[in-house]
Structure formats: structure tokens, C-alpha cells
Amino acid sequence: MESFAEYPVNMQEKICKCAFYQKIPPKRVVIRQGQVADSFYFIISGQAMVTVLDEDKRTGDVKNRILAVLKDGTCFGELAFLYNTTRTATVTSLTTMELISIGRDDFYDIFMSNRGQEPEHIQFLRNCQFTKDWPIQVLLQNPTSCVFHYYKRNQVIVPDSTKNEYIFVVKSGTCQVMKKLDNVKPRKLLQGRAISKENFLTDTYKAKVNTRLRRESIDSTEKHIPWSVTHLNEASNKDKLEPVFLQVQTLKPGDTFGLNILKFDETDVNVPNPHLSLVSNGSEVLMLKKDTFLRHSNDKVKENIRHMFQPFASTKEMQRKLQTAADWKYFKAKQMKELYDNLKKSRPISTKLKI
Numbered sequence: 067m068e069s070f071a072e073y074p075v076n077m078q079e080k081i082c083k084c085a086f087y088q089k090i091p092p093k094r095v096v097i098r099q100g101q102v103a104d105s106f107y108f109i110i111s112g113q114a115m116v117t118v119l120d121e122d123k124r125t126g127d128v129k130n131r132i133l134a135v136l137k138d139g140t141c142f143g144e145l146a147f148l149y150n151t152t153r154t155a156t157v158t159s160l161t162t163m164e165l166i167s168i169g170r171d172d173f174y175d176i177f178m179s180n181r182g183q184e185p186e187h188i189q190f191l192r193n194c195q196f197t198k199d200w201p202i203q204v205l206l207q208n209p210t211s212c213v214f215h216y217y218k219r220n221q222v223i224v225p226d227s228t229k230n231e232y233i234f235v236v237k238s239g240t241c242q243v244m245k246k247l248d249n250v251k252p253r254k255l256l257q258g259r260a261i262s263k264e265n266f267l268t269d270t271y272k273a274k275v276n277t278r279l280r281r282e283s284i285d286s287t288e289k290h291i292p293w294s295v296t297h298l299n300e301a302s303n304k305d306k307l308e309p310v311f312l313q314v315q316t317l318k319p320g321d322t323f324g325l326n327i328l329k330f331d332e333t334d335v336n337v338p339n340p341h342l343s344l345v346s347n348g349s350e351v352l353m354l355k356k357d358t359f360l361r362h363s364n365d366k367v368k369e370n371i372r373h374m375f376q377p378f379a380s381t382k383e384m385q386r387k388l389q390t391a392a393d394w395k396y397f398k399a400k401q402m403k404e405l406y407d408n409l410k411k412s413r414p415i416s417t418k419l420k421i
Contacts (some may be wrong), residue, residue, distance in 0.1 A: 068139040070108055070270075072218040072348065077176055086174040090163040099156045102148030105167040111138045112163030118155045133272040135160070147173050148215055148353070149231075177215050187214040187352050196374060199366040211358040217241075217334065217346035224323070224344035233324040236317045237347030243315040243323060245342055245381070249307035250389045252396030286304060312384060314342065316395055326375035330368045331358065340381040 070209055085108075090096060096107065099119055113296065115135040132156060145155050168176070188205055191197050191212070205212045214237070216268065217223055224230050234241075317323060327339040363371075367415065379387075 067108055067110065067141075069218060073216060077216060080172075080176045081166075082166060085166045085168055086178075088165040088167055089277040090159045090165060090416065092159055092161050094159045095145055096157045096159060096163075096165070097153050097155075099153050103143065104170050106141070106143040106147065106173045107168075107281055108141045108166040109136060109138050110164035113137050113160040114140070114157050114163060115160055116141075116155050116157050144173070144177075147200055148213070150210065168249055173225045174257045185214070185236060188212065191235065191352065191354075194235065194320060196322060196367075196371055198370060199364065200359070201330040201340060201362050204362050205354075208358065213353050214380070215351065215353065217348075218348050219346060219348040221291065221346045222343060223346055223351065224342075226278075227324065227340050227342040227344070230324065233328075233356055233359055234344060235321060235322050235352040235354065236319050237350040237352055238319055240347045241317040241321075241323070241349050242313055242345045242347060245314050245341055245384055247312050247342060247381075247385055247388055248311050249310045250385075250392045251307070253389070276357050303347060305402075310388075312388065314378065314384075317344075320373075324356065325371055326377050328356065328360065328371065330363065340378055342378065401420075 070081070089149060090112070097103070097105075099117075114136040116136060117130050118133055119128050120131050121128050136157065143153075145151070188202060191205070192202050223234065224232075241271055323344050336415070
């Protein structure tokens with residue numbers, strides 16, 4: 067199973083020791099929205115449909131909305147354990163299904179282990195720079211305030227940073243901080259008045275843009291930009307473009323997500339929080355509740371974090387830089403083509419080989 071194989075070997079061994087085999091007939095509800103979670107599942111074979119009940123706020127009507135179809139090799143049911151909530155969706159078998167299930171206690175033991183007086187992930191936090199002067203013993207008294215989990219490759223940890231209750235700390239592996247932006251077309255160059263290079267591009271910009279179909283690097287810098295650049299005009303935008311995902315940052319062991327958007331007091335009101343997502347590349351992650359961290363943060367902790375972390379750029383600024391990068395890439399390609407064409411005209415290239 068693909069999802070099972072992505073876990074570390076020590077976790078695979080623990081799963082095999084405590085898992086149960088189940089066979090489910092078609093059209094059977096496996097988990098139901100709103101119920102208390104008691105198991106986590108791997109699909110050996112078969113398919114299931116994920117649905118959620120939505121209520122129309124105007125009419126009060128309740129409709130069943132399809133979210134996804136799960137196939138063999140995938141897993142489901144962990145969200146309620148991770149966030150200590152009831153089931154957020156209903157999963158119904160479409161065909162006969164073979165499942166491996168893991169009970170609540172075993173799930174916590176394997177994926178969110180908290181044994182001993184001071185678990186390993188708490189010891190890891192003690193060595194993090196941002197917890198300097200922060201009372202770690204609070205987490206021993208309230209173990210649910212800090213949990214530990216392994217996230218598989220390409221698993222979305224945080225869909226939207228503005229709706230997140232946790233600070234995430236990478237213990238092993240890496241994660242990507244992503245930003246969804248509107249795709250752009252390069253603005254066309256018009257013949258006309260020249261403008262300075264500062265007006266064309268004023269800062270260095272490096273980013274990776276991800277789409278479902280491709281991944282490309284956009285690298286634009288103010289070096290070697292000619293002093294005379296013609297005026298830019300918006301290109302035709304008749305065709306609707308698919309959104310792109312900008313890789314804002316790669317998090318490595320010890321790095322955090324969520325600290326640079328914390329608002330300790332009224333002085334932090336204007337800290338931008340540009341709707342970011344966090345995606346795992348295969349990583350062990352600690353999840354520390356924001357309200358617990360804020361409640362026990364003294365002035366030293368606040369000052370330390372403000373010096374350590376810089377806020378992310380706003381959505382508007384990221385969108386502007388993406389447009390600038392597209393403009394520069396188009397302009398550079400156009401200039402190179404014109405230069406090559408002029409060279410061919412002034413100095414015809416011989417096709418004969420000299421021996």
C-alpha cells in the first residue's frame with residue numbers, strides 16, 4: 067500500500083502488531099460526520115466516497131456534497147485524532163472494501179507517542195531557540211497542548227494559515243510553505259517612451275512556481291537590466307489561467323510555521339497573514355497550541371520571537387513580484403531573439419565547414 071509504505075519502518079512495525087483486518091460490503095458507512103472517532107484506516111482494496119453535509123445559511127436546507135473518492139492504497143480517519151474533534155466527513159464504501167484499522171489508543175501510541183515523564187518531542191522543543199525563556203514544563207502538565215505526528219509526502223498539514231490553531235515545528239524531514247496566487251501573463255512591450263531600470267524591477271526576486279502540470283523556476287534580478295526599457299502594457303487576459311502555487315519557504319528540522327504571524331498584543335495588529343498552506347515532504351512535526359504558547363509567553367519570549375522571525379510578504383506584494391518576474395522573463399527572451407536576429411542579418415552564418 068502506497069500510504070503505508072511512506073511511513074518510517076519503525077512505525078510500520080508497530081502498525082502491523084496492532085492492526086485489524088476488516089471486510090466491508092458496498093454502500094456501508096465506515097465513518098459518519100459528527101461521530102466520535104475510534105479508528106484509523108488503510109484501504110487494501112476497493113473504493114469509498116467522502117461526503118460532507120452543508121447547510122445553506124439562507125434557506126436552511128442541508129445538502130450532501132461529495133469531497134473525494136478514496137481508492138486502494140490510501141488512508142483516512144486521522145484528522146479527528148490529530149485535532150481532537152468529531153468526524154468532519156462521512157466515508158461510505160462504493161464497492162466491497164478490505165481495510166486495515168487501528169484503534170484510538172494504538173493510533174496515539176504509534177503516531178502521537180507521549181510516554182514517560184518527558185517525551186522525546188518535548189526534549190526536542192527544549193533545544194529550540196524560540197522556546198528560550200518559555201516554561202516547557204507547562205506541556206508536561208497539559209500533554210494535549212503539544213502533540214507529535216508523522217505526515218506523509220505531499221500531505222497538506224495546514225490548508226489555510228488564517229484558520230489554524232497550532233504552531234508547527236519540524237522535527238525531521240522537510241515541509242514546504244506554499245501560497246496560492248493568480249497566474250499571470252507577461253505584459254506586452256510597446257514602442258514608446260523609455261523608463262529607468264528601477265521602474266521595471268526594483269528588487270531581487272527568486273521563487274518556485276508549482277502547478278499540477280509543471281514546476282518551473284522563475285529567477286529575476288535587477289543585474290544586467292538595460293537602462294532603456296520600453297513601457298509595459300497589460301497583455302490580453304481573455305483566457306482564464308489556472309492558479310499557481312508559489313513555494314515561499316522550505317522548512318527544515320528546527321524550523322517553525324506560525325510564529326511569524328503571531329499577534330502578542332496591539333503592536334502586532336498589522337502583521338500580515340497572507341493565507342499560506344503547509345505541505346509535508348515526509349516529516350515528523352510537533353503541533354503546539356497557539357493559545358497555550360501565548361498564555362505563557364513573557365516579555366522576553368515575545369522580544370526573542372520578534373527578533374528571530376520576519377513576517378511574510380503580503381499577498382499583494384507576492385502577486386506583484388510574480389508579475390514582475392513574468393515581465394522580465396518575457397522581456398529577456400524577446401531581447402535575446404532580437405539580438406540573435408540582428409547578428410544573423412549583419413553577419414550571415416556560414417553553413418560550410420572549414421577543414
